Amino acid sequence: MADDEKKPLKHNTEQQKEGGGGEYGAAGGGGPPRPSYTMPLKSDGVKPSLASAGIYHPEDERLIRGRSGSLHVMSENVDLLTRPQGKSAGHARAASHGNLAPVGPGIGGTGNMPPRSYSISGDGQVSYQSPLQMGRAELYEMVPFMAVPGLQKKERNLSRAFASYAAEIDVLEADQMNLKATQRHLSAKEMELHRSNANLLMLEELEAEKNLVTIPLIFSVIAASTSQFLVGYNTGVMNAPEAVVFPGHSTGSWSIAVAAFAVGGPFGAIFAGTLADTRGRRGALMIVVWTFLLGGLVQAFALDMVSIIVSRFIIGLASGSSSVLVPIYLGEMAPPTLRGTLGTMTQFAMVIGILIADVLAFPFATESGWRLLFGVTPFLAVLQLLCSPFLLESPRWLLGRDPESRRARFIIKKLRGLRYDQEVETEVSHFVVASQKQHMETDDRVNSQSAVMEMFSDKTVRPFVVAAIILQMAQQFCGINAVFYYSTMFFDGVIDNPQVGTTIVGAVNVVATYVALLLMDSCGRKTLILWSSGGMFFSCVAIVLSLLGYFNNMVALGGVNAYVSFFEIGLGPIPWLIVAEMFDAKYVATAMSVSCQVNWSCNFCIGLVFPYMNKYLGPYSFAPFALVLLGTFIFASLELPETQGTTPEELQAELVRRNSNVVYHNMDIEGNYNVPLDVEWRMAMDQLKLEEEEAMKSGSYNYGFQPIGSSGPTLSQNVAPSSTWASQMGGNAAPNQTQPTISEEGGDAKSMNY
DSSP states (O other): OOGGGOOBOEEEOOOOOTTTTTTTTOSOSOOSOOOEEEOOOOTTSOOOOHHHHOOBOSSOOOOOOOOTTSOOEEOOSSEEEEOOSSSOOSSSSSOOOSOEEEESSSGGGOSSSOOOOEEEOTTSOEEOOOHHHHHHHHHHHHSOSOOOTTTHHHHHHHHHHHHHHHHHHHHHHHHHHHHHHHSSOOOHHHHHHHHHHHHHHHHHHHHGGGGOOOHHHHHHHHHHHHHHHHHHHHHHTTSSGGGTSSTTOOHHHHHHHHHHHHHHHHHHHHHHHHHHHHHHHHHHHHHHHHHHHHHHHHHHTOOSHHHHHHHHHHHHHHHHHHHHHHHHHHHHHSOGGGHHHHHHHHHHHHHHHHHHHHHHHHHHOSTTTHHHHHHHHHHHHHHHHHHGGGOOOOHHHHHHHOTTOHHHHHHHHHHHTOOSHHHHHHHHHHHHHHHHHTTOSOSTTSSSHHHHHHHHHOTTTHHHHHHHHHHHHHHHHTTHHHHHHHHHHHHBTTBSOHHHHHHHHHHHHHHHHHHHHHHHHHSOHHHHHHHHHHHHHHHHHHHHHHHTTSSOHHHHHHHHHHHHHHHHHTTTTHHHHHHHHHSOHHHHHHHHHHHHHHHHHHHHHHHHHHHHHHHHHGGGTTHHHHHHHHHHHHHHHHTOOOOSOOOHHHHHHHHHHHTTTOEEEOOOTTTTSSOHHHHHHHHHHHHHHHHHHHHHHHTOOOOSOOOOOTTOOOOOTTOOOOHHHHHHHTTOOOTTOOOOEEEEETTEEEEEEO
16 A cells, blocks of 8 residues: 555544443453544545545554455454444444444454454445345345345345355455465465355355244235235136126126226326325225225125226225235335245235136126125225234335334334344344435335436436336237136137136136246246247137137137236236336336336226127137237347346346445454354353363362262251352362251251351
8 A cells, every 4th residue: 555545544542431441332341541543524524435545554554455346355353333423324324423443352342252344335434234234235225125026036146146245255354364364375275165155154144034034024914915815806706797797787888897997907006106105005005905895895785887887996996006005015024035925925816816706706606696706805805904903014114204213113123023222223224225225215206207207218228118118018918817807708608617717717827827936037037028928829829710610619728728827927927027127226116107007007908898809809809919919029039138137146246346435344254143142142151161171170060969968958048158158059169178067946047067
């Protein structure tokens, strides 16, 4: 380091208070005074850049200056403790502006505990976090606050990338420390072994969070999944009872009743953002539940087709709001490593809802039972209301309104199963900083015109927006909801019992969703879209040919099932997943909102038009869908970018770029494996074991019993032990020391004689 780069910190010679460890109590008990180094603050209270200027200690230079894109490591055998200015964790990963005081090796100057890890960013912010906490902070910042099916691969790749990144820093630091201690670098074999151990340990810790599912999180998942179940249920519930609900209605009135569901959907999606921002995620979900209850009651007690249409519109409002709120709510409640899994669960809840609607149609799709079929919606809504006391508010929403929110901290403690306030504050900092990084401090801009125009005006983002919109249109105009809305009508005359065909399609839909989950981990998104659109195209051709009489009618049934299966592996989940993968985290919510509007609008068109297509096109009713699928295949092959997910190596390079101005200190992954309390406990147990071994060697160890003599001691409840008695009970009595005897008269202890 050049002399002009060495900028010693201001040296203070104030005496530390005896027994208090100085002003902040960082040095433990009394002892000689320790110097402190104060970083002068700018006028705005922010420290000047430490990483760029370099920190120089008069006795030892401990900064490895890095260049852009390189790893920065700072190895030292002292720990810098910081006194935060205020309690807020919302202005940095840990509030950290103040005096920096070097203390003895270890935390609190104990001398035996490992030095505390921390990092200093280019703007002078100090973050006191273990390597695991740093990794979780990166996951929070890079995984969007959305529970989207298929995010698991991205989550795993991010965990692997940071584990490798942190292990590399650990190896560099270990090599520097070994060079300082032994005047030699680590060998290639030693570095590889150290890197492998650190990598596996870090990855294991990051992935362990998947297994930590608390009761409050389970209730949140159940409540949210029930709403998505109702979305699926009401998608399929109108399929079977057309002939028994107010017989004599026209085709137009029934198609309007079915399509009214999709009319309410986009309006519900629009209102959901405002409700979530003003009433909170929990409050908005409760409004959705009450809306489901109202719409379900109107539908179950409908007086005529007009009542059915009104109820379908109300239920559509609730379904559209649920489609927006549930991914946001679960994404903000769950840790980053669980968001993809929970998104997949809500997807399963929706397709299972479609299947249950088909199954319940067998006993209830009758003139006397159709009201019970519609009554499932208000019944489940009532169950959700009964579980509402266990439903927690989103901590991210609370912290966005007030970074000091005690309620948010209480909720985080329950959600994550934390025990200590320090752990809670670390989690709070993850939430706040990740929200700031994703430019989502408030959600009022999600549906705003400025946010949408910002995406379209950015030339690098515009192609992704166009691709997302085209895929959403293709998802609906391929005709999938024509199957779920009208498969009973379609199968009428094709097979003996149309309801059996509809139920088979629903079951295949569930199985195909699971297969899609497996394929999304191994196949590219573009590849799945191509297979999906191509397979659905040939399925449509087979359906048309079988209806024209070229094949048996069972081929039409098989073609519909193949059509649904190909949909679920590609055009079903990928248009939603691709939004989370193509866009930066700050654009995800806005892009998802735009996609939802387009999807519901196209859904309405299909629900309204298909009965007329089936009536006037007859066997060619699936031909328009085939044309849409052919166009989708051509677009995907020529224009759609591959977004399978960045590889761990590419993500690691991205981490290096993002943190190129950060200096890391004491990045000892194995040494930081346990929290300080665990380290103290382990050290105490090791010390106790050592003392016991020494006592065994000297013959003074107390194995838990004493030889019983004729005048052995008699215990008494009122004897106050002397120091000798306490010493003997502790195992330190001399071998030839006389055993104590207790004299008793009248049952009372009078004296203790030796």
